[in-house]
Amino acid sequence: MRTTTSKPKYTWQILVIVITVFILGLNAIPTLYxxxxxxxxxxxxxxxxxxxxxxxxxxxxxxxxxxxxxxxxxxxxxxxxxxxxxxxxxxxxxxxxxxxxxxxxxxxxxxxxxxxxxxxxxxxxxxxxxxxxxxxxxxxxxIKLGLDLSGGVLFVLEVDTNKADQERLGNVKDQILQLIHDQGLRGVSVKIAASNNTSEGNGAMTLQFSPQQATQVKSLINELRQELPDINYTKTSERNASLVFTEQSINTFHQEIMAQALTTLRGRIAELGITEAVTQRQGKNRIRIELPGVKDPEQAKRIIGATASLDFYELASSDTMGAKNFSDEDGRHLTVAPKPIFSGSNIENANAGRDELGMALVNLALDGLGGKRMSEFSKANIGKPMVTVFSEYYKNTNNELVKSSKVISVATIQSQLGNRFSITNLSSPQAAADLALLLRAGSLDAPISIVQQRTIQASLGQENVGNGMMALSIGLSITLLFMALWYRKLGLIANASLVLNLVCLLGLMALLPNVVLTLPGIAGLVLTVGMAVDTNVLIFERIKEERLRGRSNFMAIETGYKEAFATILDANITTMITALILLSIGYGPVKGFAMTLSLGILTSMFTGVFVAHVLTYLVKPQIRIKQQEQI
Missing domain, CATH: 3.30.70.260 (ACT domain)
Structure with a gap:
């Protein structure tokens, strides 16, 4: 007499399913609260x-x-x-x-x-x-909710690249004037061409000189091009020449400006403590910012819309070549060196505080380059003043962006300083806090303006959530009823895997840090229900075909899952490609839908094939079919 022992099957698959569903299920529970x-x-x-x-x-x-x-x-x-x-x-x-x-x-x-x-x-x-x-x-x-579900503020900002071009040319002009001064060239003048054409005027300067100075000017420009290789020198007459940035250089500069603006704005939003914000480029020179859950739009507007920079200058005499003039709060006129000792880009950290008299101040920490410059400058200038200039853009009565600069501190250097020091004599603790936040998040090289602002109330978001959940519930209920009536035991298995699919999807969305649920994302949830059921329908119909061919119940199930897998994988891969494309180039609602769809494909593959296969093996349903009559 021979006995056979049945070995346990699907042990490791069952273990994987239990662990995965347990972890994702726990992460899904807080969303219900x-x-x-x-x-x-x-x-x-x-x-x-x-x-x-x-x-x-x-x-x-x-x-x-x-x-x-x-x-x-x-x-x-x-x-x-x-x-x-x-x-x-x-x-x-x-x-x-x-x-x-x-x-x-x-x-x-x-x-x-x-x-x-x-x-x-x-x-x-x-x-x-x-x-x-x-x-x-x-x-x-x-799960973190998007702007359309939780309410909040939408900003559309415009980056003024023309102003950035003018600032860039102004810096180049200062460099040229310094070279003219160093080489002792008298009578040479530099002017920035007045034009609004980005590809021409905003990248051009004119030089005027005597015919005898042409060779010296050409030598000066060669020295300049060692630092700025993308600038072209063209002699237009015996007394004039033009300096023009190449079109490629201008386009590259604009791309860098937009990238820097995106990075800075994301840093400012992070400083505000908003983790679910969406910040992305929109069009050529605009940035779209969605701030879900923000209930104080004025604070966000004050910080995000600010174009602030901080520069530290050496006090200079009025006859210094290229010197700049500023005024402090008392109306005093101060003349500073053309180049700052260091700027806000060298600031690593800034925190607001108070001195022992209760006056507001900001403590600064510089990076290595800024600390080195400060150390060298303070060592050579003990007992001399250093001027701190705060600059920002604002719109005048003609709706034009105008740069405003003011002196916020004139400090006497009492000893050699390192990479940590303080700015004192600020007007209020709120001013110190705002300045510290802006400096931590970084300054903007180009001015930005808010061209659109829209506040979405949370009540509208609650209505959207309610309508979306109702649509999901109706669709899910009809699907569960159909599968149970049409496929009987196999339908119950499909329903179980479908419910687990939603649990896993919600848990995965709550677990991942950068996933935000939007109203189109709820549409993605409803679509995921249909996709998950479609997977089971393909498998179950294949199982029926195998039973018609005379295979046993067990073999029909095994063959059905095996043969249908290739078709299911192809269909999901093509859908995933589309979802990833939408995720990479879309923004706002499109991105929310693509994110939910992508994660839904992964969970539906896991539950529709892997989980349903194990459940089918454990339940062992009898697949009864009507035999076709033989002719």
Whole structure:
């Protein structure tokens, strides 16, 4: 008598399914709870390296950092505004007050805190997951919602590349004037051509000189072209010549300006604490910014729309070649050297704070190049002043962008400085905080202006979410009913894999850091339902065909999954290619749809083929068919 032992099958597949569904399922749970409104209270404080920071103009070291308000005090303030507090979460850097109520209650609570607490504290708007604390401790959070679902602000910014061209030519003109001064050429003048044509005028300068100076001027230009190889020199007459940047150089410069603007704006948004923002180029010289969940658009507008730069100059005499003139807040006129010692691009970190007299200041930390320049300059100029100039663009009454520069500090260097020092005598703590934020995020080489601003209320987002979820529920219910009635046990297996597909998709979207659910993304969820069912339909119909050919129940199932896999893979790959193209070149709603579709393809392949195959093996459904009559 011979006995046979059946070996366990699909053991490792079952283990993979259990682990994957468990992890993604846990990540999907917080989405069911949503978010609560919250306020973040933090101290406006200087850099943590304050003790090592050198200061100028007699500024003193700061006192001990101000402590965060106690939990009891925060609760009392909220009670005064008739705000119900759910919980208060504190750590070393800030306190988060989670409240009950809508956005109106949130804004009222923020105003109450600002009125009660001193200006040493910063109160920001935020949110907090409503999921159980044990899920939050595991680092799990709800899916991040896009602008059309959570409400927020949409900005469209325009980068003025013509102004950037003028700034660039102004710097080249200063270089040429310095070379003329160094070589002792008298009577040579440089003018920037007045034209609005980007490809011609904005890249051109004219030189005027005597015929006897032509050779010396040509030598000067050769020296200049060692630093600027993309500039062309053309002699137009005996007394005139033109300097023109090549068209390729202008286009490359504009591309660099746009890339720098995108990088800087993303840094500013990150400083605002907005992690779900969408920042991308739109057209030739515009940038689209979506800020989901932003409830204070004026703060975002003030920071994002600012075109600020900071430069540090040596004080110079009025007869210095190429010297620049500025005015301070008291109306005094100051003359500085044509080139700054270093600029805002050399600033690595900036933090607002106060001196021991309570005056606002900003502590700066420079990069290696800036620190070296500051060290060399301060060593050679002890006892001499250094001028800090703040520049920004604004629109005048004619709606034209005008550059405004002002002196915010004239400091006497008392000792050799390193890469850390402070700017003192600022007008207010808010001005110090805004300046520090702008300097941390970087300055813009080209001015930007807000050409479109639109605020989307959260109520509209809630309506969109409700309508989208209703569409998903109706589609899912009809699909589940059809599959159960048409395929019986196989249909139940398909329904189980379909539900797991949605769970895995929601968990994956919550787990990945840069995935945002938008209204078109909900359409992608509905489409994913159809795609997942389509996978099962192809497999089940193939199983029926194998049964008609006389195969056993087990062999028909195995062959059906095996033979249908190639067709399913081809169909999903072609769809994935389209989704990836949309993801790479699309923006806004198109990108949200493409993201959900791409992740939905991955999860539907996992559940529709892998999970359904294992479930079919475990359930072992009997596939009954009507035999065709033999002729």
């Amino acid at each position: 949503g978010n609560n409104n919250a306020l973040l209270v933090s101290v406006i404080k200087p850099s943590q390296t304050q003790a090592n920071t050198q200061q100028i103009a007699g500024a003193q070291q700061l006192p001990s950092p101000i402590q965060l308000p106690s939990v009891q005090r925060l609760r009392k303030v909220m009670q005064q505004a008739d705000i119900q507090v759910k919980q208060i979460i504190t750590n070393n850097t800030d306190s988060k007050i989670v409240i009950e109520g809508d956005d109106e209650a949130l804004l009222r609570a923020q105003q109450q805190l600002k009125n009660t607490l001193s200006d040493a504290y910063q109160v920001r708007l935020g949110s907090q997951s409503a999921a159980p604390s044990w899920l939050q401790e595991l680092g799990m959070a709800p």
